[in-house]
Amino acid sequence: xxxxxxxxxxxxxxxxxxxxxxxxxxxxxxxxxxxxxxxxxxxxxxxxxxxxxxxxxxxxxxxxxxxxxxxxxxxxxxxxxxxxxxxxxxxxxxxxxxxxxxxxxxxxxxxxxxxxxxxxxxxxxxxxxxxxxxxxxxxxxxxxxxxxxxxxxxxxxxxxxxxxxxxxxxxxxxxxxxxxxxxxxxxxxxxxxxxxxxxxxxxxxxxxxxxxxxxxxxxxxxxxxxxxxxxxxxxxxxxxxxxxxxxxxxxxxxxxxxxxxxxxxxxxxxxxxxxxxxxxxxxxxxxxxxxxxxxxxxxxxxxxxxxxxxxxxxxxxxxxxxxxxxxxxxxxxxxxxxxxxxxxxxxxxxxxxxxxxxxxxxxxxxxxxxxxxxxxxxxxxxxxxxxxxxxxxxxxxxxxxxxxxxxxxxxxxxxxxxxxxxxxxxxxxxxxxxxxxxxxxxxxxxxxxxxxxxxxxxxxxxxxxxxxxxxxxxxxxxxxxxxxxxxxxxxxxxxxxxxxxxxxxxxxxxxxxxxxxxxxxxxxxxxxxxxxxxxxxxxxxxxxxxxxxxxxxxxxxxxxxxxxxxxxxxxxxxxxxxxxxxxxxxxxxxxxxxxxxxxxxxxxxxxxxxxxxxxxxxxxxxxxxxxxxxxxxxxxxxxxxxxxxxxxxxxxxxxxxxxxxxxxxxxxxxxxxxxxxxxxxxxxxxxxxxxxxxxxxxxxxxxxxxxxxxxxxxxxxxxxxxxxxxxxxxxxxxxxxxxxxxxxxxxxxxxxxxxxxxxxxxxxxxxxxxxxxxxxxxxxxxxxxxxxxxxxxxxxxxxxxxxxxxxxxxxxxxxxxxxxxxxxxxxxxxxxxxxxxxxxxxxxxxxxxxxxxxxxxxxxxx
Ligand code: BGC
Numbered sequence: 001x002x003x004x005x006x007x008x009x010x011x012x013x014x015x016x017x018x019x020x021x022x023x024x025x026x027x028x029x030x031x032x033x034x035x036x037x038x039x040x041x042x043x044x045x046x047x048x049x050x051x052x053x054x055x056x057x058x059x060x061x062x063x064x065x066x067x068x069x070x071x072x073x074x075x076x077x078x079x080x081x082x083x084x085x086x087x088x089x090x091x092x093x094x095x096x097x098x099x100x101x102x103x104x105x106x107x108x109x110x111x112x113x114x115x116x117x118x119x120x121x122x123x124x125x126x127x128x129x130x131x132x133x134x135x136x137x138x139x140x141x142x143x144x145x146x147x148x149x150x151x152x153x154x155x156x157x158x159x160x161x162x163x164x165x166x167x168x169x170x171x172x173x174x175x176x177x178x179x180x181x182x183x184x185x186x187x188x189x190x191x192x193x194x195x196x197x198x199x200x201x202x203x204x205x206x207x208x209x210x211x212x213x214x215x216x217x218x219x220x221x222x223x224x225x226x227x228x229x230x231x232x233x234x235x236x237x238x239x240x241x242x243x244x245x246x247x248x249x250x251x252x253x254x255x256x257x258x259x260x261x262x263x264x265x266x267x268x269x270x271x272x273x274x275x276x277x278x279x280x281x282x283x284x285x286x287x288x289x290x291x292x293x294x295x296x297x298x299x300x301x302x303x304x305x306x307x308x309x310x311x312x313x314x315x316x317x318x319x320x321x322x323x324x325x326x327x328x329x330x331x332x333x334x335x336x337x338x339x340x341x342x343x344x345x346x347x348x349x350x351x352x353x354x355x356x357x358x359x360x361x362x363x364x365x366x367x368x369x370x371x372x373x374x375x376x377x378x379x380x381x382x383x384x385x386x387x388x389x390x391x392x393x394x395x396x397x398x399x400x401x402x403x404x405x406x407x408x409x410x411x412x413x414x415x416x417x418x419x420x421x422x423x424x425x426x427x428x429x430x431x432x433x434x435x436x437x438x439x440x441x442x443x444x445x446x447x448x449x450x451x452x453x454x455x456x457x458x459x460x461x462x463x464x465x466x467x468x469x470x471x472x473x474x475x476x477x478x479x480x481x482x483x484x485x486x487x488x489x490x491x492x493x494x495x496x497x498x499x500x501x502x503x504x505x506x507x508x509x510x511x512x513x514x515x516x517x518x519x520x521x522x523x524x525x526x527x528x529x530x531x532x533x534x535x536x537x538x539x540x541x542x543x544x545x546x547x548x549x550x551x552x553x554x555x556x557x558x559x560x561x562x563x564x565x566x567x568x569x570x571x572x573x574x575x576x577x578x579x580x581x582x583x584x585x586x587x588x589x590x591x592x593x594x595x596x597x598x599x600x601x602x603x604x605x606x607x608x609x610x611x612x613x614x615x616x617x618x619x620x621x622x623x624x625x626x627x628x629x630x631x632x633x634x635x636x637x638x639x640x641x642x643x644x645x646x647x648x649x650x651x652x653x654x655x656x657x658x659x660x661x662x663x664x665x666x667x668x669x670x671x672x673x674x675x676x677x678x679x680x681x682x683x684x685x686x687x688x689x690x691x692x693x694x695x696x697x698x699x700x701x702x703x704x705x706x707x708x709x710x711x712x713x714x715x716x717x718x719x720x721x722x723x724x725x726x727x728x729x730x731x732x733x734x735x736x737x738x739x740x741x742x743x744x745x746x747x748x749x750x751x752x753x754x755x756x757x758x759x760x761x762x763x764x765x766x767x768x769x770x771x772x773x774x775x776x777x778x779x780x781x782x783x784x785x786x787x788x789x790x791x792x793x794x795x796x797x798x799x800x801x802x803x804x805x806x807x808x809x810x811x812x813x814x815x816x817x818x819x820x821x822x823x824x825x826x827x828x829x830x831x832x833x834x835x836x837x838x839x840x841x842x843x844x845x846x847x848x849x850x851x852x853x854x855x856x857x858x859x860x861x862x
Contacts, residue, residue, distance in 0.1 A: 051317035057081050060299060060306060061292045063313045067276075068287020069263075073097055075282065075316065083317075086325060087133075088284075091140030091176075091183075092156035093387040093645065094394030095129040102129055102342040102646065103386040103396035105349030107142065108623050109642035111158040111667035112737075113352035114781040115805050116171035122349055123175020123183070125342040130181040132335035136325060137182045137228060139391075141172045143216035144191050144232075146624055146668045147718055148679040150593045152194035155388040155623025155643050159667030160719030160734060162212055163800045166219035173224040180323055180330075185220040187232035187265055189213055189247055190712075193683065195593045198268070199705055200685065201235035204712040210828040210835075212718055218256055227260035227319050231280060233268040235707060238691065242269045248279025261315050266391075270695050270705075273298045281312040338397055343647065350644035350651030352779075355664030356738040360636035363615060365658025365740055366576060373415040374578065375570040376403050377609055378602075380621040381580035382418065387643045388623055389589020396646035402580050402619065405649025409657055417574060421567035421609070422601045425524050425553055428495050428562075429461035432555030435536065438482040446544055448477045460541065463553030465522070466500030470547040480541040484556050486531035491559040494539075495600055497524035498553075501546035506554065508537050523587050526600035528559070562601050563608040571612035578656065579609050579635075582621030596627045596674040603630040610634040619652060625670040625677075628731070640664070661740045663779035663805075665849070669719040670732040678722035682713040720850035721796035735783050735800075735849035741774030741810065743848065745782065748855040750844050756822070756837045756861050763819030768846050768855055770816060772808035779807045782846060784818050785853060786825065790840030795827055798845060798853075820844075825861060837861060 055063065058081065070076050070085060077085035090096040093106040104122045105113070113119075123141075130138055143165045146154045158165040169185060176183040190202035190213050204213065220226040229252060231241040241247060242264045252258045263282040269275050272289035276298070283290040298304040320326060336342075356364070376382075384399035400408075403418055410416065423431075438460055441452035460480050486492060496514050498504050499522050506514040506527075513527045531537065543552045571577045581602045588594045597603070598620075610616040610631060617637040620626060621644075632638065639662070641652055654660040671677045685708030693705045717725060720734035750766045770782050784802035788795050802818035822837060829836035839861050847853030 047318060047321045050321055051314050054081055054083070054317050055310060055313040058313070060309065061296060063309050064290070064292045064295045065287075066313050066316060067281065067283060067290045067295075067309070069282065069284040070286060072285045082326065083320070086136040086320065087330070088137040088139055089130060089133065089135040090391045091126050091130075091138035092142050092392035093643070094396065095126060095133055095135060095138070096392060096394045098133040098135065100395045100397045101133070102339060102346055103394040103399065104346045105353045105642065105645040105648070106387065106392070107156040107158060107643070108146070108154055108667060109353040109644055110172075110349065111164060111168060112355050112640075112642055112664040113349065113805075114164065114665050114667070114803055115352055116167050118349055118352055119168040119171035120175040121345050123172040124179060125175075125339075125345045127176045127179025127181045128335040128339065129342065130176075131179055131330060131332040132337045132339075134329070134331040135181060136323070136330050137184055138176050139184045139186065139230065141169050141183065141220070142186050143169045143220060144187060144189075145213055145216075145718060147192040147714070148677055148683055149596055149625040149668065149671065150674070150683065151192055152588060152593045153388070153390065153590055153623075154668070155588060156392050158216070160669065161667070161800050162215035164667060164803070165216035167803075169216050169220045170224035173220055173226045177225070177227065182227045182260075182319060182323060184228035184230050184263065185217060185224075185226045186230035188217055188229050188241060188252070189232060190236050191232035191234050191241075193593055193710070194591055195684070196708060197233040197591070199235075199707055201238050201707050201709045202712060203237050203709050205715065205830070206833070207828045207830050208712060208715045211716055214251065217252075221252070221256055221258045221260070227322075229258065229260065229262050231262060231264050231268060233265050238707065238709070240268070240270050242280045243271055243274035243278040245278045253279055259315065259318065261319055270693075273303055276304045276308060276312075281315050346645045347647035347650060350641075350647045351654065351660050353642055353644060353664045354651055354655050354662050355640040355642075355666055356638075356655070356662040357640055357670075357732050357736070358632070358636070358638040359738050363617065363636045364656060366656055368410055368414060368657055371414050371575045373417065373574045374406065374410070374576050375417040375419070375574035375613075376406060376578045376580065377419050377421045377567050377571065378580040378605065379420050379422070380582050380584065380619070381578070384646070384649055385582075385584045385621050385643065386646050386648060387585065388583065389585030391590055393585055393589070399646040400649035402578070402649045402652045405651070405653035406578070406656070408650065409653040409659070417570040419564060419567040419570050421563055421605045423562070423564070425495060425497055426461055426463055428493070428557050429463060429553040429555040430459050432459055432484070432557065434459070435483040435485050438480050441479040441481070443477045443479070444474070446475045446477050448479055448542060452479070460552060460554040462550045463497045464499065464551050466502065466547045466549070466551045469501075472545060472548045474548075476545065478543045478545070478550065478552075480543065480554065482539050483536055484539060485536045486533060486558075488558060489531065489533040492529045492531050493557045493559050493562060493600060493604075494527045494529055495524055495557070496526070496541065496552075496554045497522070498543065499551035502551060503544040503546070504552060505542045507540045507542075523592060523594070524600060529556070559604045560608075563605045567605065568608055568612045571609040571616070574613060576615045576617065577609055577613045579606050579616060579618050580621065581606060581618060582626065583623070584621065588623055596625065596671070598622070598626055606631040607634065617656065624668045625731075627673060629672060658740060661776055661778040662737065663739060663781075665735050665737040665781045666732055667734070669723055669730045669734045669850075672731045676730075678714045678717045678719075682711055685709055686711050716796050721799065724850055725797040729851065733849050733851040735781070736851070739774075739778045739780070741772055741776040741778040743778075743780040743808070744771045744773050745769065745846055745848070745855050746771070748844070748846055748857050750857045750859055752858070753860040753862055756825070756839060759822045763821040763824070764859070765817050765819055766802065766844055766846070767815060767817040769813050770806055770808065771813040772810055775810050777807070777809050779805055780848060781805045782816055783848065783850070783853075784820070785845045785850065786820065787843040787845065788825065788827070788838065789843060791827070791838050793827060798850065800850070
């Protein structure tokens with residue numbers, strides 16, 4: 001069989017640069033620098049007419065049938081008009097849903113590369129992987145702002161900055177769509193936490209919405225021409241995203257002129273009529289609400305206009321025709337299911353993203369010839385941790401762990417030792433030395449009330465996975481009571497774990513120390529108790545199983561004994577130690593937030609290893625900042641590898657041993673503690689502000705949902721905007737990352753004055769030199785920040801408005817020109833509801849992080 005070559009069949013878009021709002025032009029230019037020219041859009045009127053003709057063949061009921069998905073990951077087929085079903089797949093890390101695939105350095109790792117060219121290549125790779133699996137819609141990129149390091153899906157998203165997100169999203173989408181696959185930008189909008197994601201309302205003022213949370217979506221659908229958007233689970237200002245007229249009608253379809261498909265997240269639709277009237281085109285994964293049962297009478301009663309249904313059908317058919325989905329098979333035999341070329345893209349992604357944060361005394365790069373024995377410690381070292389958990393979890397064909405990467409690089413010349421260093425949870429539960437037995441009171445019902453059945457047992461060690469969504473028809477509540485006597489003085493780890501939707505609370509000497517509400521996932525939780533020798537504490541754990549059976553583990557362990565003797569011995573023996581710490585798919589992922597602290601026991605492990613060997617390098621796996629307070633001063637080197645995709649282990653080894661010079665830059669600020677994060681006071685719902693929502697589904701009884709309100713009181717002060725405005729310093733600033741070489745910046749040139757109304761389409765040119773002053777080739781990310789000191793309103797002290805990554809040989813200088821469009825100088829005027837530039841003084845700053853900007857120039861806006 002012969003298929004038409006992809007480029008000529010691509011419908012897609014032209015960039016139409018000159019007609020873009022100016023800010024978006026900046027993003028498009030950043031992303032476009034190396035992007036090949038796009039094929040022009042096919043004749044739009046012809047497509048419109050054809051789509052109309054196809055849709056017109058349908059009765060109202062048949063049209064309504066097209067508004068909901070089917071079989072989990074497909075649109076509805078309509079055989080009578082020759083419409084097959086169209087296939088979807090997740091895409092934050094790799095093409096997930098259809099067997100093993102290439103797992104790239106996606107999300108936050110991609111953002112750490114600060115490289116739109118890489119974003120474009122990863123997008124193309126994902127597009128090819130999709131075509132090899134007949135996938136029509138990729139459910140990515142995720143572009144939500146990393147407002148807080150706790151948000152469980154930050155690893156799937158990009159950064160804390162709207163400009164960086166916009167530039168990367170545009171390039172990624174162009175890459176995907178250049179392969180004849182529709183990209184779906186998600187989760188629209190203000191989905192910045194996983195906590196209670198179906199019910200929580202993100203309450204955000206319009207200026208913050210426009211300046212921080214929407215620009216990446218705007219860029220994705222305007223210069224990026226992303227052809228699908230996914231509404232998020234949460235509510236925005238009290239209205240679910242899937243029925244939010246401001247987000248969907250006023251902004252997306254109105255101001256941005258979006259002509260593509262607006263779909264719901266999976267089971268994120270809550271009201272069929274409201275969703276139909278407020279912009280939702282496609283309910284996924286099935287028509288629970290936007291169905292004939294609800295919408296036929298609504299149309300008849302004039303509650304929903306038939307023309308609205310027609311518009312939704314037209315949007316689907318328009319994209320189907322534009323992409324040629326009816327004219328060619330989506331499976332393209334030119335694309336491999338297992339692609340060696342895409343493995344190379346995955347490796348480049350990992351290499352570009354690894355971010356070196358500390359390198360005291362130039363411990364790195366390591367010289368293999370000077371090492372006889374290396375110890376690798378920790379569960380993130382093996383097996384490979386390519387990505388976080390949830391719907392993005394991609395099964396890679398051959399993921400390379402850090403341990404394997406180091407072994408491959410060193411061969412047999414160096415002696416390699418590995419230890420996990422910590423026991424597994426059930427061992428802690430089983431080995432807890434309770435004083436006597438644990439008393440178990442089992443009550444009928446969920447209230448811990450009535451006369452319990454009392455039994456005794458030696459340990460609380462029933463932790464095992466449980467199914468989601470299955471309820472126990474005979475609910476019970478269980479109270480465990482026990483006493484624990486500390487043999488020695490010191491720190492004791494208190495560890496608890498339940499499964500599925502179970503809930504629990506742990507009380508020590510009358511004080512609650514741990515609690516896990518329903519629906520917050522299966523991550524073990526811990527606390528530390530400081531106990532005196534001989535001290536006895538009384539512990540009560542109240543456990544509410546959700547599904548039938550018990551799946552609860554709970555125990556205490558003396559911290560110095562947690563870390564295995566083997567790990568300490570290996571560390572002491574070795575010339576150098578690598579501790580691989582952090583998160584993994586079960587501790588960081590969809591449906592639950594995480595803590596700033598890494599999972600239990602890890603601090604103790606790093607401290608024990610560093611005490612045994614001062615040449616200890618820590619590598620961190622995770623979606624953002626972590627608490628490093630207990631040990632950072634005790635280790636000479638720290639490397640963040642994010643979730644590096646399937647080739648991460650090779651990349652880590654190449655960076656540690658200097659085969660690759662690290663070049664990642666932080667896409668998020670790293671806080672010392674959760675309390676100093678600017679969103680901390682506002683992260684959880686405002687007490688007493690809950691409201692409720694009445695939801696009825698297909699004749700089933702109405703349900704009242706309680707809506708907790710999270711007020712984004714941090715407003716514009718997200719990440720570095722907060723740190724630079726307050727003049728305080730985070731642990732590591734946004735944009736920061738070390739290299740094995742050094743760079744300098746010089747000769748900044750920018751116009752001294754500009755007419756606000758006359759900023760050229762290409763923007764205001766800002767030029768400067770970057771020189772590699774060290775002795776190794778390397779890459780630097782030049783960052784341009786704009787300040788508006790004479791503003792009428794309060795603005796963040798500086799904001800990123802341009803960047804470029806350059807690769808330089810030792811001694812080489814490159815002149816860089818970045819263009820600032822009018823949006824670079826604007827803020828959202830709340831009273832006038834538009835972007836506004838205040839005349840007066842602006843300051844342009846250039847450097848290698850949000851806090852190190854050696855070049856500075858004033859510009860007067862007239
Ligand atoms: C996630 C989406 C994903 C969808 C389909 C949902 O749980 O929130 O991001 O695209 O599942 O897998």
